Amino acid sequence: MTERNGAEGGATAPAPAEAPDTELDRARTDHTLQQQLEALLIVADEPLSAMALATATDRPVREVRAALTALIADFEGEGSGPQRGFELREVAGGYRFYVRESLDPVVAGFVQQQTPSKLSQAALETLAVIAYRQPISRGAIASIRAVNVDSVVRTLLGRGLITEVGQDPETTATLYGTTEALLGHLGIGDISELPPIAPLLDEPTEGFEHESL
Secondary structure, eight states, rough: OHHHHHHHTTTTOOOOOOOOOOOHHHHHHHHHHHHHHHHHHOOOOSSSSSSHHHHTTTTHHHHHHHHHHHHHHHHHTTSSSSSEEHHHHHHHHEEEEEGGGGGHHHHHHHHSSSSSOEEEEEEHHHHHHHHHOOOOOHHHHHHHHTSSSHHHHHHHHHHHHHHEEOOOOTTTOOEEOHHHHHHHTTTOGGGGGSOOOOOOOOHHHHHHHHOOO
């Protein structure tokens, strides 16, 4: 009788929810959208757009934007918690974590207190590419060296030998250049004082458009 009345009234029993069938599905189900965004942003090397984040989380862009706004407010201490030591900024059409500017002296002091150690061959080669081709993106560096340079770039940034100098207007990729600290280590006053690169390479034209700056 109950089933007949339900049918006559047009009501249907709700379909049982399907259990997540992949590890990705389970991760999306077990974590909030904000947690997923934090995980993606903390490993990102470049600013991530709301569209890219929406695709990665399989959520509508409007929900992602709302979650990002909530994260920014949370990190700024606008809720019940304190202001964080990092902040989420919208730059170059995307979002990325940055150290809070007021804490730059703390980070600089930490770097300077680290026990000095020699740079690896990979770091020296990467530093040379940046010095002669700056401003240059991480992808372009990797293309020249034919290897992944993410960890090496992070090392050079941590040593204060290179810094972010802007974004590529077409790809929005972060561009890197050398710092005054590197000039001091090299004992030169300007990057133009670097020697011509051609005599130092077996194949002078490989990866470099000009013999010198």
